[in-house]
Amino acid sequence: MARFRKGKRIKLFVALLTGCLILCLCGCTASPQTEKGEETHIETEVTSIYLYINENRLEVTLAENAAATALVGILQGGDITYTARDYGGFEKVGNLGHTLPVSDSHITAEPGDVILYQSNQIVLFYGSNSWSYTRLGKISDYSAEELRTLLGGGEGDIFVRLSLR
DSSP states (O other): OHHHHHHHHHHHHHHHHHHHHHHHHHHHTSOOBOTTSOBOOOOOOOOEEEEEETTEEEEEEEOSSHHHHHHHHHHTTOOEEEEEEEETTTEEEEEOSSOOOOOOEEEEEOTTEEEEETTTEEEEESSOEEEEEEEEEEEOSOOHHHHHHHTTTTSOOEEEEEEOO
16 A cells, blocks of 8 residues: 555656756747846847937948947947038048947948948948948948038038937
């Protein structure tokens, strides 16, 4: 009789262990939760940022490189503001106030290109130039003439704000 009970205990133990294993496996595929049982939100990849110039919001589609990723990381801590100055009659250049990783290659920048220069300067093109740059992104939906006007091409300094929103 004692032998029969021992066998039942083993079966019960195996059944409980199997149940625990199933619960653990099911829990691994559930949505992430906080200690209070609330679901957490998983960050999605950021593919664009925004430039604010005067009262205009310009969307910048980001390049897929370490510099753009680092810029997004900085912007997650808050907006960046800087003054951009004309240079060469084809671009506005401003000091970012941060250093980003470079992956320079010889490119011909065109109107709308947002470029990293010397790891800490952002260049906004309203014209064209060939040089060794790291591409950060491209301003969407504006013609070359519209960009020249928005960026105040040839008309002095502009105040720029970079943001994720």
